[in-house]
Amino acid sequence: IFDVKGGADEGLDWLGQNVVVKGWVRTLRVQSSVTFMEVNDGSCFSNMQCVMSTDAEGYDQVESGMIATGASVCVHGTIVGSQGSKQKVELKVSKFNMVGRCDSSFPIQKKRVTREFLRTKAHLRPRTNTFGAVARVRNALAYSTHKFFQENGFVWISSPIITASDCEGAGEQFCVTTLIPGTREGSVTPLGSIPKTEDALIDWSQDFFGKPAFLTVSGQLNAETYASALSDVYTFGPTFRAENSNTSRHLAEFWMIEPELAFSDLDDDMACATAYLQYVVRYALENCKEDMEFLNTWIEKGIIDRLSDVAEKDFVQLTYTDAVELLLRAKKQFEFPVKWGCDLQSEHERYITEVAFSGRPVIIRDYPKEIKAFYMRQNDDGKTVAAMDLLVPRVGELIGGSQREERLDNLELRLDELKLNKESYWWYLDLRRYGSVPHAGFGLGFERLVQFATGLDNIRDAIPFPRSPGSAEF
Numbered sequence: 001i002f003d004v005k006g007g008a009d010e011g012l013d014w015l016g017q018n019v020v021v022k023g024w025v026r027t028l029r030v031q032s033s034v035t036f037m038e039v040n041d042g043s044c045f046s047n048m049q050c051v052m053s054t055d056a057e058g059y060d061q062v063e064s065g066m067i068a069t070g071a072s073v074c075v076h077g078t079i080v081g082s083q084g085s086k087q088k089v090e091l092k093v094s095k096f097n098m099v100g101r102c103d104s105s106f107p108i109q110k111k112r113v114t115r116e117f118l119r120t121k122a123h124l125r126p127r128t129n130t131f132g133a134v135a136r137v138r139n140a141l142a143y144s145t146h147k148f149f150q151e152n153g154f155v156w157i158s159s160p161i162i163t164a165s166d167c168e169g170a171g172e173q174f175c176v177t178t179l180i181p182g183t184r185e186g187s188v189t190p191l192g193s194i195p196k197t198e199d200a201l202i203d204w205s206q207d208f209f210g211k212p213a214f215l216t217v218s219g220q221l222n223a224e225t226y227a228s229a230l231s232d233v234y235t236f237g238p239t240f241r242a243e244n245s246n247t248s249r250h251l252a253e254f255w256m257i258e259p260e261l262a263f264s265d266l267d268d269d270m271a272c273a274t275a276y277l278q279y280v281v282r283y284a285l286e287n288c289k290e291d292m293e294f295l296n297t298w299i300e301k302g303i304i305d306r307l308s309d310v311a312e313k314d315f316v317q318l319t320y321t322d323a324v325e326l327l328l329r330a331k332k333q334f335e336f337p338v339k340w341g342c343d344l345q346s347e348h349e350r351y352i353t354e355v356a357f358s359g360r361p362v363i364i365r366d367y368p369k370e371i372k373a374f375y376m377r378q379n380d381d382g383k384t385v386a387a388m389d390l391l392v393p394r395v396g397e398l399i400g401g402s403q404r405e406e407r408l409d410n411l412e413l414r415l416d417e418l419k420l421n422k423e424s425y426w427w428y429l430d431l432r433r434y435g436s437v438p439h440a441g442f443g444l445g446f447e448r449l450v451q452f453a454t455g456l457d458n459i460r461d462a463i464p465f466p467r468s469p470g471s472a473e474f
């Protein structure tokens with residue numbers, strides 16, 4: 001359907017051509033002499049309207065009532081001009097073939113269902129307009145992410161999922177355990193889904209082959225090693241956080257994009273983040289027109305204008321200290337009172353992006369070192385670090401980044417201050433011993449980007465199979 005209807009003239013250059021459409025029935029209208037069937041194959045937002053008269057081969061399947069919404073079908077026919085106002089072309093059916101019937105219990109009928117309900121049907125929700133559109137926009141954002149970095153000379157590297165280090169030092173890691181064959185006295189089977197046979201028991205005394213290991217919270221430290229050899233690099237992969245928070249912006253498993261720029265400082269980092277975000281937003285607007293128009297009508301009114309502004313206009317930049325000043329002057333009572341040194345809460349971020357700068361992305365820089373991670377480069381004032389967060393309306397923090405501490409002495413001092421185990425960072429410290437360079441990078445939470453670019457209010461709808469407390473069913 002994308003091949004036929006995806007072009008600028010919505011299929012008119014296909015007039016007279018014979019095609020085969022394979023997809024799922026969205027709607028069915030049976031009249032005495034002609035049957036209209038809208039078929040969607042997910043390749044684009046558009047359905048193909050298939051018009052079948054009683055002499056089409058396979059028409060008996062219509063008569064016997066076999067076709068229903070949700071059924072999979074294979075339709076042969078000719079592209080002709082359409083009389084309908086919704087489309088320029090339609091398929092005049094010569095041969096119809098039912099591939100898979102659809103039971104009447106199909107839960108995603110034409111009537112509108114809530115996104116909360118659809119979360120319980122994660123295996124079927126991609127068949128809806130909303131989740132089809134979100135999946136294609138997500139795909140465009142992923143593709144344009146690689147495109148942006150590749151066009152700018154970055155090398156993509158894979159960072160490990162299993163690791164012994166805690167990049168953010170916040171202790172929000174999932175622990176890896178080993179499922180070992182055989183029985184041991186006292187072993188238990190904690191998951192009902194694991195067969196209760198003698199062959200598969202979890203031995204909690206085992207972790208990663210005898211050593212502690214966790215699911216990674218960030219690929220940054222690994223990316224830094226490659227940036228110290230290949231210059232500009234980026235990672236794009238799954239990361240995990242064991243935060244037991246049920247919010248609309250947090251997942252236990254999310255994808256992160258982490259560029260790392262060698263011979264660069266915080267200004268280069270902010271410039272890269274800005275150019276990258278503008279590039280992917282522009283790409284989605286230009287390449288997902290139909291999907292974006294649907295989202296603009298049904299999910300967030302005005303999203304196209306909002307994103308166009310993001311793609312074109314400069315972002316606001318201010319220091320943490322100025323942000324605190326601004327919040328102190330605000331004629332608003334915050335639940336969490338503001339004072340220099342405090343972490344900014346989502347109500348503060350909201351005020352800054354939505355009220356103070358009326359919807360523009362805002363980059364806040366130079367945070368107090370106490371509220372930021374050990375690896376951030378200390379500024380000359382001794383109080384702040386060269387960190388930046390990029391905030392956008394509704395979603396809040398979309399990007400977190402910093403210039404890294406490249407000076408061995410300073411880094412060791414900071415590890416000591418924070419009582420972190422220096423030995424376990426030996427390889428990270430080596431980078432500062434052998435040809436250290438100023439470098440900087442950031443992490444963008446991909447699902448928050450999808451949320452931002454689609455207008456979805458809940459991050460659980462921005463990833464096909466969300467993982468959050470209590471949900472790992474599908």
Ligand code: 4AD
Nearest residue numbers: 218220250251254258398399400401441442443445
């Ligand atoms: O600010 P964070 O914790 O930064 C880092 O992990 C750095 N090591 C990144 C770097 O400099 N390479 O996380 C980065 C981003 C956040 O701004 C947010 O968009 C996203 O990751 N994020 C989450 N997204 C969904 N669910 C969660 N639980 C998230 N935690 C962070």
Ligand code: MG
Nearest residue numbers: 389397399400
């Ligand atoms: Mg952060």
